[in-house]
Amino acid sequence: MITLIIDGKYVEVPEGATVLEAAREADIYIPTLCDDPRLEPFGACRLCLVQIKGMPRPVTACTTPAREGMEVTTTNDEIERIRRTIVELLLSDHPNDCMVCEKAGDCTLQELAYFYGLRENRFWGERRQYSKKDNNPFIERDMEKCVLCGKCVRVCEEVQGVSAIDFAYRGFRTIVAPAFEKDLNCEFCGQCVSVCPTGALVGKLSLGKGRQKDIKRVDTICPYCGCGCNITLHVSRNEIIRVTSSPDTLNEGWLCVKGRFGFKFVNHPDRLKRPLIRKNGRFEEVCWDEALDYVAERLKEIKERYGPDAIAGLSSARCTNEENYLFQKFMRAAVGTNNVDHCARY
C-alpha cells in the first residue's frame, strides 16, 4: 500500500492505483468524461487535470500512477479555469439540443455544463456537421454529439474484442466511425452505447419512449443464456424501453445483443393473453376457471385410468427456481409421478 496526500487528506491505495482511483477512494470528486474504471486509461478529455507538487504542469489523474508521498491538488483556480475552458470548448462544438436529446438527464456533458453554469460560450464557432443515418436496427450514432472520449472505441477493442469502430480523420474533423464509414456491422452488443457519456450513441429501440425522470428502473436477471447477467429494466408506461446493466455486477455492466436489445418480445402482440382450449380442432379463448378445471379434470381422469406414470411434465429453464420447484412438486405430489424433466439436454 502507498499513501499519498490529496487535497490535504491522507489516502491509502494499493500499488498501481492511479491518482484518480485514489481520489475516488477518498471520496474526492474529479470530473471526467473519458474515464471508465473497466477500460485502460486514455487521458483524452483532460478534465481530470490535477496539480502534483513538483511537477511542472498539471497532469491527468486518470493516467498518473499514485506514488508514495505524492501531494495532489485536485482543484484550484487554474485547474478549474482549464476544466471550464474544456467544457466550454466541447459545448462550442455540440448541438446543445438537450430539449430533444434522448440522453438528457443522464448526460455527463449536460451535468458538466450545469456544474460550471455555462450558458454563454466564448468560443462559438464552426460545428461539426454529421448527417449520416445508419440503417442498422440497434444503434443510433450522432457524431455531432460525440465528445471523442474514445470509450466506445476502447470498449469495442479491449472488452468486446471486435474493434468495429475507430477514430477517423484528424483534428477538428475527427469522428468515430466503422471501417470506411460504412454502417455498423458488428456484434451489436451495445457496450459502446452503455459507456457513451453523451447522446452520441443511443439504442434505437428506446428513442422517444420516455424521459429519464419518468423511468422506473428494476434490477433483474437476463432471461437468455446461463451467464446470469444482471440487467436493469427501464420501464415507462408498463413497457420495457431500455435495458442497462450496472458496472458493479458479475457481468461488470457488459451485455450481449440479446440481453441489451432483445426485450421486445415482452410486449409483442403475439403474446398469449387468455387460456385456450381446443374445441373441434380449433382453439377457443376461455376463462381461467374453465381452463384450469378442464386440465385438472382430464389429468385426474387419465391418472385414474392409466396410473400417474401415464402423465409426464416438462419444466422449463426459462422459469424461476420457485416455479420449477412447484412444477416438480406438482408432478410428484399432486400427480404422483417422477416423470418430470426439463431441457437440460438440448
Add this chain to the structure above:
Amino acid sequence: MTNSIQEIEDNDLIFVIGSNTKENHPIVALRMIKAVRRGARLIVADPRRVPLVRFAHLWLQHRPGTDVALLNSMMHVILKEELYDKEFIVMMTEGFNEEFRTNLEEYPPEVGEKITGVPKEKIVQAARMYATAEKAGIYYTMGITQHSHGSDNVFSIANLALMTGNLGKASAGVNPLRGQNNVQGSTDMGCSPNMYPGYQRVDIPAVREKFERLWGVRLSDRIGLTASEMTFEAEAGRLKAMYIMGENPVLSDPDVGHTVKALKALDFLVVQDIFMTETAELADVVLPGACFAEKDGTFTNTERRVQRVRRAVSPPGEAREDSWIIAELSKRMGYEMTYNTIEEVFQEIGMAWPAMAGMTYSRLERGGLQWPCPTTDHPGTRYLFKGGFPRGKARFTVVKYRPPAEEPDEEYPFVLTTGRMLFQYHTGTMTRRVPPIEVVAGEPYVEIHPDDALALGIKEGQKVKVVSRRGEVVVRARVTSRPDRGVVFIPFHYREAAANVLTSSLNLDPLCKIPELKVASVRLEPIE
C-alpha cells in the same frame, strides 16, 4: 461450473472445448478475453473456426465427435512426459491405475491425429500448455455433451483436470457453461426423473421419506422418464398426457417429425407458454404464462449463483404467473399449495435442500449467492471441491474412443453439426419476435467450406436442400471456412428450416439419454 465466472480472469490457461463461447456465452467470453489480455493462454478445440479462435494461442480443429480421442491423446502426452500432478493424484483421487494408464497408451498423438484430424504437434503443444499451467480451467458446453457418448466426453474432461490437479482451487476447474438462464436452477430444483430438489435420489427410501414429510403426501419410488424417453413412450402410446411448461421440444429436440408424431399421439397435452409455439400448436389446452419481467423469483446461473428476478411490468391480458397457474391446478387436483408470497416457496426450497438453506431474498438483494450456502452466515461458495470431494476421492474413469453413432457415407457424405448463433436464442420463441434481431439474423443458413461448395457447385446465398435420413430442409448457403471440409453447420433457431428435422433421436447417450445433436450425416443438393 466448479468455479466462478469472475475467476476466469485469473486463469493462466483457458481450455475451451465444444463451446462457441463468444456467441453463446458472450459475457463469459469477455472474461476469457480479459484473461488473455492479462496474459492467460487460450486453447480452443472446436470443429469450426468459432469467433473465440481469433483470441486463441492454439486452435485444435478436431472432427465432430472425436473429443475423447483428442483428450485421451493429450493425456497420453501428459503421462509420457510426466507432466501430471503426482501429489494431487495420490492425495485426492483414485483409479489412476494400470488400467487407466494402459488405456491412454493406445492414444499416442499419431493416433490422435488420425482420428481427430488435428496435427500431432498441436496435440502435444496443447497437452504441454494445459499441463504446465498453474491454474488451468476447462470450459465446455453442448459440443461436448450432445453426443451419443457425451458422458464419455465429460469423463475425459474430468480425467484431464484430475490428472493435472486442476480441481478444488480458484481459477481452474471443470466448467460446463449452462445454455439457458435457469437450466442450472431447473436441475437444482429437481426437475429430473431421478432426483428431488438438490440432487437427492428418488429411489433412496430415506430421501423419499424426507420429502414425503415435507410435502405431506406419499411419493412414487419409481424413477421417471427423461424428456427423450417421454417422446418414445408417447409415440408408443404408453404415455397419455403431458404438461409442458415453457418448453418447445418440437424445435429443440432431435428429429422434429418424430417429436410431432409423439405429441400428437398423446391423449392430452397442456402447454403453458408466453407464445403460441410450435409445441403449443399441438396442445389441447394452452395456458398463458408470464415472462421473466413479469414475476418475482430467482434464477441460478451457470456458476451456481442464485439471483433475484424482479417484476417490472404486468403480464398482458389475463396471462398469469406460472406459479399461480401451478398452484391453482394443484388445488384442483386435490393437493393444496398455499403460499402467501413467492419467497415462502424459496424458503421451502431451503428446507428441502441444505445447500440453499442459508439463502434468503434479503441476502440475495445484491449480487446473489453461490450454492452451497448452508447457513445464513455462509458467504456462498465460489468454487467447489476445496479441500476434497463429496465422495471422498475423485475417481478416474477409463474412457475409450467410440466413433459417433452416425458416420458419413457415400449417400450422406457430410457431417452436420448444429448449434446456436449470436443473435438468435434457442428455438427463437423470444428473439424471433424482436424485430431488430430479425433484421440482422432473420434467415436460416448452412455453413459450408468453400472447397466443398465449389465441388458441389454451390454459391454464396444459393438455396440448398440439406437431406438426412430423417428429413430435409431448405436453407441458403453461407460459404465460409468456419467449418472444415466435410462438415456443415446449421443453427437450430429457425422453424422454417429446423435443423432438428435432420438430427436423430435414436442415438442417445446411454447414461444421460442426451441425443446426438452435434453429429448427423447429411447430403447437400443445390437448388436452381
Add this chain to the structure above:
Amino acid sequence: MKGKDIQIKVCMGTGGLAAGGETVLRAFRESLKEKGIDATVDRNCSIHQVGCRGFCARDVLVDVIIDGEKTTYQYIKPEMVPQIVEEHIIKGMPVEEWTVKDDYRQFHEKQVKVVLADCGEIDPEEIDSYIDRGGYEALRRALTEMTPEQIVNTIEASGLRGRGGAGFPTGLKWEYARKNPSEVKYIICNADEGDPGAFMDRSIIEGNPHSVIEGMIIGAYAIGAKKGYVYIRAEYPLAVKRLGIALEQARQRGFLGDDILGSGFSFDIKIKLGAGAFVCGEETALIASIEGKRGMPRAKPPFPVEKGLWGKPTVINNVETLANVPYIIRNGALWFAQYGTDKSKGTKVFALTGKVRNTGLIEVPMGITLREIIYEIGGGIEGDRRLKAVQTGGPSGGCIPAHLIDIPVDYENLTKVGSIVGSGGMVVMDETDCMVNIAKYFLEFTQAESCGKCVPCRIGTKRLLEILTRITEGRGRPGDIELLEVLSNDIKLGSLCGLGQTAPNPVLSTIKYFRDEYEAHIHEKRCPAGVCKNLLTYTILEEFCKGCTLCAKVCPAGAIVGERKQPHRIVQEICIKCGACFETCKFSAIKKG
C-alpha cells in the same frame, strides 16, 4: 604511370535533383565518354552522385576535384557540361564564370560541419565511400573496444541532446534503457520530419544514410536492443530508397544481422513508412503507428524507455541525434563538446528559409547568434528590407523579434524568449510579413494535424484559428487578443502531447512581441505589413500618377480606370487586392495600406 584521380561530384540531393542533377550527371558521363577522357588525360576520372551540401538555391552544384584541388560550380545545366569538361578537366582551366563566388564561401564560413561533414562528399548509395572517410570505424570501436556502459558514458559526456525538439540528454535516455532488465528492447529512429519547410533529417538520410544506421547500431548495442525501426515518412521517397540501399549494403558487410563484426551482438533494422501525419513525430504516437494502430499519443508516464513499442523499453532518437553518434565515438566526447555552449553542446542543423538571401541547409555550432546566421551565413535580408522576426522550431516554436537577434542559439536561450530550437526550422521574416497572418498560418497547420484525441488541442486550436482568421479578415473584436491569450494558455496546460502543448506558441510569441499589429488589425482594421487582403486598400496618388496606363493593363479585374496621361483611379468595389498594380507602377504612385 597515371596521374592522380579526377573526381566529379554532382549534387543529387532533393534540391540537386529538382534542379536537374540527374541530367547534369548524365551529361558529364556522356561528355567524358565522348572524349575518351581517361585516355585523353591519362588519369582515372570518376563521376559521383552526392547528397545535399546545403546551398540548395545554387543547384545544380558540381565539384570538380583535380589533384585534391576542389572547384565548385553553381547553377549548372547540362548544356554547360561539355565546356567544363573541355576547359577544366582536359585543359586544367576552371570555367571561372560559373564557379561559386564569395557569397558561397561566406555561406559556409561560419558553419561547423559535424553531422553534415560527409554529406555532399560521399556517394550515399555506395557504402565504400562512407567507409573510406572513416565510416563504421566508430562501430568497430564500440563493439570491440567499448562496453555498453562506456558508450553511454561517452555520449553523456559529449553533452549530446535530442535534436528532435525537446532536447532531452541522449546519454541519459540510453542509460535508462540500458539499465532496464527487459530482455527485449527496441531502438527507433524518428525520421518523421513533419515541420513545414524543414528538411534537415531528409537531407541527412539522403546524403549520408550510413551515419544514421551506424549511430543506431551503436545505440542498440549500448542499450541492448536487437531490433530497430526507422520510422520515415513515405513522402521522402529518395530518403527511403537510399536508406533501403544502405541497410542492404550494411547487412552485406556484416554491420547488421547476426554476430556483428564477430562481437556476438546481433541487430537489424526495419524501415517503417509513415503516412504523413505530423503527430506521428510524437514518440508515443509513432509507437502506436508502428504497432499498426492509429497514430495517437498517449499520456506519459510511462515513458517509452520504460514501456514503448509492444510494451517493451524503447529508445526513440531523432535522425540528426543518431547521425552525431558515430562522429562522437570516433572523435571523442571532448571533441564534440568543444562546440556549443555550456548546456547545449555540439552543432545543430537548420533549414534556413524565408526572406534571407542565402537559403538552404546549414550546420552551426550551438551558441552562434541569430545575427550571424542571418547576416553572415544567410547574407542578409532580400532586397535589403528590414528584418522583422525569426521563426524557429516550426509550428511548435515562436517568433523571435529583430531586437533579440543577438541572443545565442541554444536550447535555453530560445526557450527563454518564447521559442524553441525544435527540429531545426528557421524562417526569416521581414517587414512585408504580417505576424497575425504568420500565427494563422501555423495554426492552420497544427489544427489540421491535431490527432483529435484531446479536447484542448482538437477544438482549442480550431477556435484559435477561427479567432485569428476573423482578425485577419477585419472581423476582429475587442477582447480577442485577451481571448487568444487565455485560450492559448489553457491549451498549453491542458493538452495531452507536445503538439497541443506547443501549438499556441506562434500565437503567444507574436502577441508578445507584435501586439500592436494585432491591435491595428482589430481596432483600426488595418494590416501594417499589407498582407491581409481584406484589410488592404490600394489607392493611386494623383500627384505621382503619370497616366502611363501600365497599371490598368495588368489589373486582372479591370478595376483601374482613367484616361491616358491623366491620373488613374482604382474602383474599390472591383479591386481584388492582388497587388499587381502596386508591383508594376514605376512611379510609386500606388499606395498600399
